Each structure stands twice: as structure tokens, then as C-alpha cells.
Amino acid sequence: MDSEDVRKARATHWYARTDWGIAVLSYEDSSFLLKNPRLTQGSAKWPSQHGVFDGHFDRWWQKTLLVLEGDEHNRIRRLVNPAFSPRRIEPLHPRFQALAESLVDEWIDDGRTDFAGRFAAPYATRILCVILGIDERDWKKIHELASTIGLGLGITIQENIAQIDDAIVELTQYAESLVLSRRKSPQDDILSTLVETRDADAGKLSDQELINLIILLIFAGIDTTRNQLALAVEAFSKQPDQWEKLAADPERYAAKAAEEALRINPIGRWISREAAETFQHKERTIEQGTTLHLFTMTSATDPAAFDDPDRIDLDAERAPHFAFGGGVHHCLGHFVARADIGVALTTLATRMTDLRLGEGAEWLPDSGNTGANKLPITFTPRS
Amino acid sequence: MKIFVDQVKCQNHGLCAISSPDHFELDADGELRYQESFDEENIDEIEDAIDSCPLQAIALNRDSA
Numbered sequence: 001m002d003s004e005d006v007r008k009a010r011a012t013h014w015y016a017r018t019d020w021g022i023a024v025l026s027y028e029d030s031s032f033l034l035k036n037p038r039l040t041q042g043s044a045k046w047p048s049q050h051g052v053f054d055g056h057f058d059r060w061w062q063k064t065l066l067v068l069e070g071d072e073h074n075r076i077r078r079l080v081n082p083a084f085s086p087r088r089i090e091p092l093h094p095r096f097q098a099l100a101e102s103l104v105d106e107w108i109d110d111g112r113t114d115f116a117g118r119f120a121a122p123y124a125t126r127i128l129c130v131i132l133g134i135d136e137r138d139w140k141k142i143h144e145l146a147s148t149i150g151l152g153l154g155i156t157i158q159e160n161i162a163q164i165d166d167a168i169v170e171l172t173q174y175a176e177s178l179v180l181s182r183r184k185s186p187q188d189d190i191l192s193t194l195v196e197t198r199d200a201d202a203g204k205l206s207d208q209e210l211i212n213l214i215i216l217l218i219f220a221g222i223d224t225t226r227n228q229l230a231l232a233v234e235a236f237s238k239q240p241d242q243w244e245k246l247a248a249d250p251e252r253y254a255a256k257a258a259e260e261a262l263r264i265n266p267i268g269r270w271i272s273r274e275a276a277e278t279f280q281h282k283e284r285t286i287e288q289g290t291t292l293h294l295f296t297m298t299s300a301t302d303p304a305a306f307d308d309p310d311r312i313d314l315d316a317e318r319a320p321h322f323a324f325g326g327g328v329h330h331c332l333g334h335f336v337a338r339a340d341i342g343v344a345l346t347t348l349a350t351r352m353t354d355l356r357l358g359e360g361a362e363w364l365p366d367s368g369n370t371g372a373n374k375l376p377i378t379f380t381p382r383s
Numbered sequence: 384m385k386i387f388v389d390q391v392k393c394q395n396h397g398l399c400a401i402s403s404p405d406h407f408e409l410d411a412d413g414e415l416r417y418q419e420s421f422d423e424e425n426i427d428e429i430e431d432a433i434d435s436c437p438l439q440a441i442a443l444n445r446d447s448a
């Protein structure tokens with residue numbers, strides 16, 4: 001994604017042809033096409049394209065917000081959006097902060113750690129537990145189930161499908177027990193809000209809709225944050241000046257730090273869309289059924305839209321990036337992600353200096369969801 | 384009270400139009416169109432629209448009649 005070839009292609013033309021469809025490279029065209037109503041998500045076919053039909057995973061997938069379109073999508077989205085608003089998330093900041101501090105305490109004196117395993121994974125998972133009101137002691141199990149379901153998005157889905165189906169069954173039971181307990185005794189968490197959500201026209205979210213949603217939140221909420229944190233740390237390790245700037249004024253730069261990391265090093269390297277009808281964009285006719293890949297990292301580092309685009313610049317005014325997608329499928333959890341990434345980065349910056357990547361990192365390939373399974377770092381604790 | 388959308392911030396994602404279709408809509412070019420005034424009885428769905436906007440571009444101007 002970050003190769004010279006892609007850069008050269010972006011400088012010459014707004015798209016490139018690939019074996020899997022059209023890759024949209026420029027900022028301007030990505031912005032326009034991402035929100036274009038003629039393009040749909042088009043992900044519903046993913047399992048069947050890989051030889052997976054009608055199992056537990058497939059049946060859940062067909063009903064997730066990620067792939068639903070039209071009225072069914074809009075109704076659920078309308079009901080769940082407010083639960084993820086800044087108003088609901090801001091009061092959770094102190095808990096995010098306390099969690100980040102306690103994880104750093106575990107290894108700060110060593111001068112080194114595996115960032116992916118000893119910060120990113122427990123932090124991302126336990127925040128999700130806080131949000132949904134799951135007992136944080138269950139985090140390892142939740143993390144494992146989320147990773148297994150994550151295999152459903154890999155091109156090896158068919159090899160792993162038995163395991164993935166089992167994880168869906170287990171998580172379904174878990175989600176059912178959560179919904180039941182919140183119906184009996186509501187708590188002050190987002191899950192309770194969702195259980196109580198009412199719709200004047202169509203009643204509540206049905207139990208099945210709630211359970212599908214909980215599985216989606218667990219699956220999509222953990223891996224994305226975990227991986228994005230590793231990518232953010234990688235990006236900042238290359239720019240100690242900006243790391244120091246963040247450490248010197250965390251309040252001021254927290255949100256910007258998260259934004260810049262998402263912009264230059266997003267987990268989702270592309271967003272896929274499918275043309276629901278034939279239409280014309282610039283000189284090109286896009287036939288119905290064509291797949292388009294909107295390259296997020298490439299568009300967000302397009303020199304036509306950003307000055308000095310590959311550098312984190314905490315003082316620059318930047319145009320919005322598309323790391324959270326866009327249009328009505330814009331990421332539901334982005335306020336949570338922005339908040340927890342901002343809190344994590346400021347906590348880390350205020351406690352460590354001389355941040356460097358160590359030997360032996362294990363990176364996932366560039367894909368719809370990249371990141372690190374292992375990310376050794378070294379640093380000097382700040383006194 | 385009137386609805387005010389910061390057009391510089393707005394990115395035309397259209398989530399407000401899902402929450403409150405009577406007051407917000409995307410036109411044929413995908414640009415946001417909205418009504419400034421609303422009935423007090425619709426305040427809930429307007430607040431949902433405000434909460435849902437990824438850019439937090441919508442505000443209620445409490446001073447204007």
C-alpha cells in the first residue's frame with residue numbers, strides 16, 4: 001500500500017485497475033465515491049465467495065449492520081447511534097485512563113515490552129468489557145473468541161470455518177445471558193441502553209437484533225482498536241519530535257494524535273464497495289456489480305489534499321480521513337475508538353520517552369484489517 | 384430554537400437523515416439539505432441526529448426564535 005508504485009499511480013490517475021476491481025487512490029474521488037448512494041457495501045457475498053454457505057457464521061454475517069442495506073440497516077442504525085455518542089462516551093474517559101495507567105505499571109520499569117500482547121490486546125478488550133458491562137476478568141476468553149471470529153474475514157475462512165462457527169455459537173450464548181441479565185437489572189452501561197432502546201414505529205430492537213449487534217461489537221471493537229494502537233505506536237516511533245510534543249501537552253494534543261495516527265497508518269487499508277447500478281464517474285463508466293476498493297491510507301496521504309502528507313503533524317489543520325469509512329456505513333464505534341486511542345497515546349507518551357520498535361515484530365499483511373500480533377518496543381521511563 | 388449545521392465540518396455522511404428524515408436529507412448530489420426550524424415535539428429525533436453526526440457538525444441555536 002505504501003509502495004512507490006502506488007504513489008506513482010496516485011500521482012498519475014485517480015484509480016488503478018487491480019485483479020480484484022478498481023482501486024480508488026485520490027482523496028477527492030475517495031471522498032466523493034465513499035458517500036455515493038449508487039455504491040453499496042456489497043460484503044454480503046463474502047462468505048459465499050469463499051465457499052462458505054449457511055453456517056452459524058454465515059447466518060450471523062447476513063444480518064450484521066456491516067452488510068445490511070436500506071430500511072433494515074437504517075432502522076437499526078437509528079436506534080443504536082445515540083448509544084455511541086460523545087455524550088455517552090465522555091464520562092468513561094477516567095476509566096480508560098485508569099486502565100491504561102495500570103497496564104503501563106506492569107512493565108514500565110523493564111524498559112521494554114511486547115506492546116501488542118501487554119498493552120494493546122488487554123486494553124482494547126477490557127475497554128469493550130467496560131462499554132458493554134462485561135466482567136473484565138473474562139477478557140482473555142472474549143479476546144480469543146473475537147480473534148477466532150476475525151478469521152472469518154481472512155481469505156482462509158473456509159479452512160477455519162468449523163472453529164469460527166463454534167465461536168459464534170459460544171458468543172451467542174454469552175450475548176443471550178448478557179441481554180437477559182440487563183433486562184432483569186439494568187446497569188449504567190451501553191448494553192443496558194441498547195436493551196432499553198425503543199422505536200416509536202417498530203418497538204424495540206428484537207432480541208435477535210441485539211445479540212447480532214453484541215457479537216458484532218465484540219468482534220469489530222476489539223481487533224480494530226488493538227491493531228490500530230500498534231500501528232499508532234509504530235507511526236510515532238518514527239517521529240520522536242511529535243511524541244515529545246504530545247507528552248508536553250497531552251490535553252491539547254490527545255485528539256489530534258489519534259487522528260494523525262489513523263490518517264497515516266490506518267488498520268483498514270481499503271474499504272470495499274459495489275456498484276448497485278451503472279453510473280458515470282469522471283471519464284469512466286462504472287458498470288453495475290463492479291467492485292471498488294477505496295484505498296484509505298493512499299487517499300489520506302494524497303499530496304493533493306495534505307501538506308507534507310506522510311508526516312504526523314500535531315499542529316496542522318488536516319482534512320478528514322476515511323479510516324472510519326463513510327456514508328451511512330460510517331463506523332458506529334468511532335467516538336469510542338477516537339477516545340480510547342487518544343487516552344492510550346497520551347498515557348504512553350507521558351510515561352515513556354526514546355520510544356523505539358524492537359526486533360521480532362509480527363505484522364499482519366496489508367488488508368482490510370492490518371496490525372501487529374507481536375510488537376516489541378524499547379523505551380526509557382520518564383521520571 | 385433553530386437547527387444549525389456547520390457546513391465546513393459537515394462531510395455529507397447522511398446519518399442525521401437516518402435519525403431525523405423530516406428535517407435532514409441528502410439531495411441528488413449527495414449534499415446535505417436541512418430545515419432550520421422544527422416543532423418542539425420532534426426534539427428527541429433532532430437530538431438523536433445531533434448525537435449521530437460523526438463530525439458533530441449539528442447544533443441547536445437556542446437564542447434564535
Ligand code: SF4
Nearest residue numbers: 393394396397399436
Ligand atoms: S451526519 Fe453530520 S456530517 Fe453527516 S450529513 Fe449530517 S451533519 Fe453532515
